[in-house]
Amino acid sequence: MAPTGMGRGRSVTDLVSEFGGSLPGPADVPEPASRRDEYDLLRPRAGRRGRRTPGFGWSPVPAPLTAYRASTAEIGGVFPLLPTNGLRPTGTLLGYDSLTSGGFYCDPVGWLLDGVVTNPNMIVFGKPGSGKSTTVKAFLLRSMRFGVRTLIAGDVKGEYEQLCHAVGVQPIALGLGLRARINPLDPGPLGQGWDRLSADERRTRASLIFARWVVLLKALIGARGIAVSPADENALTTVLAELSGWSAGGGQLRTVTIPEVHDALARPTEELARGCRYAGRQQMIDDTRQATDALGALVRGALAGLFDAHTNVGLDWDAPIQSLSLQRLEDLGDEVVGVALACVNSWSRAMTDLRAPGEITIVVRDEVWRQMRLGVGAVQSLDADLRLSRNDGEIQILAAHKPSDLLSVGAAGSQEVAIAKDMMSLCDTKIMFAQDPGVAEELSSLAGLNDVVGDWVSGWARQRTGRAVWMVGNRPFKVTTVRAPAEIPLLDTNAAMVAGS
Secondary structure, eight states, X not given: OOOSSTTSOOOHHHHHHHTTOOOOOOOOOOOOOOHHHHHHHHSOOOOTTOOSSTTOOOOSSOOOOOOOOOOHHHHXXXXXXXXXXXXXXXXXXXXXXXXXXXXXXXXXXXXXXXXXXXXXXXXXXXXXXXXXXXXXXXXXXXXXXXXXXXXXXEESSOTTHHHHHHTTOOOEEOOTTXXXXXXXXXXXXXXXXXXXXXXXXXXXXXXXXXXXXXXXXXXXXXXXXXXXOHHHHHHHHHHHHHHHTTTTTOSSOOOOOHHHHHHHHHSOOHHXXXXXXXXXXXXXXXXXXXXXXXXXXXXXXXXXXXSSSOOOOOOOTTSSEEEEEOGGGGGGOHHHHHHHHHHHHHHHHHHTSXXXXXXXXXXXXXXXXXXXXXXXXXXXXXXXXXXXXXXXXXXXXXXXXXXXXXHTTSSTTOHHHHHHHHHTTTOOEEEEXXXXXXXXXXXXXXXXXXXXXXXXXXXGGGGSTTEXXXXXXXXEEEEEEOOOGXXXXXXXXXXXXHHHX
């Protein structure tokens, strides 16, 4: 049989039909709309002056009304769906959040009231030159507009003196040969009006005052490598009660100094020895000899004359900021500076008692690792301050270079290291500036960061000064601090160094 369709090829329809199949017919395609109809769809007809109806206007260029239909996976690649940070825009504006491009406001007390954090304390980590001090000073300066007062409890490097001068405040400088004296055993406001207090109120205040004093003395003794035994602690408490007049039940609480405590331990009376449950004077002298000698080294050592007399300076709480400068002591070594920080912090704690309700105070503790290396007593003192901040409206800001500064306060597994680790939870806002990858990994382990946030610390934060990862509770933020031109001489540590050279 001769083939059909000689001289031409077979179509696809012919091939399919030979095998008993068929192709679908052509779809009904609507008539193309005219350009006039398309224009009417995009822009309903209106006069040159628009419609005479409230809310209607006229635009010379029609808005593009191109519609797309896709899943969230495709749309997310074209236009990422950015979440908001969930924090209210209250408090101090520091910069912007790189995740949302919105402003970032720092409000530790507001975060506490909103339930975002469990305490208002902040801890700042950052290598030198990463913008750590600049961000802290920006927060302090801009918080002054809200009536927040600041106390720099030991400015080791003089970084805050320029800021104090800018607002008309003269820092209190502590150093050998200078006039200022601070008594770390000063009871502060808790010791005022003692004769007008009820018996219950006196007992409450006395327990707070003596507890603070004993913790400080244990820290100062521990700085010399001496472990304070329970018997030593009982002797210190008894001596303080007798010297202050508390044991006599008088109507006044006398201020005690460290040399007086040292003399009472070195030359105790028979009544004092029996009150401390020793068989006699000589047994008390022998058993407390190491603690007594440690206090004597403080009185006669490099800090002689600074913390062994009555306080002759006062804090002006009408000023926006007060600073205790220890810059003149930096050449004496880390141990001396650490002891000075412990004394200043104890005195600062006393001076900030009994503030008015609703009054917010920021206490900055710079180079905190120097104090913590004095021993378990110093770590306990700092730990107590952080625990009390939630109840009295105080924001504690701790500054350190890296996590190992906290973990090197004692041997692995020691009590001071355990307390230092727990202090991370007492600072519910963690600010982490640029770190090397190894340090960032250590910080991630200590602060509980996931891999993404840890990479931000070792990568994104290192690309520009002023970038930091903020962990507000369990919420991470990529924040870049922004400085106004007028603020740079006050906030930038390098600018202040150049100006002073």
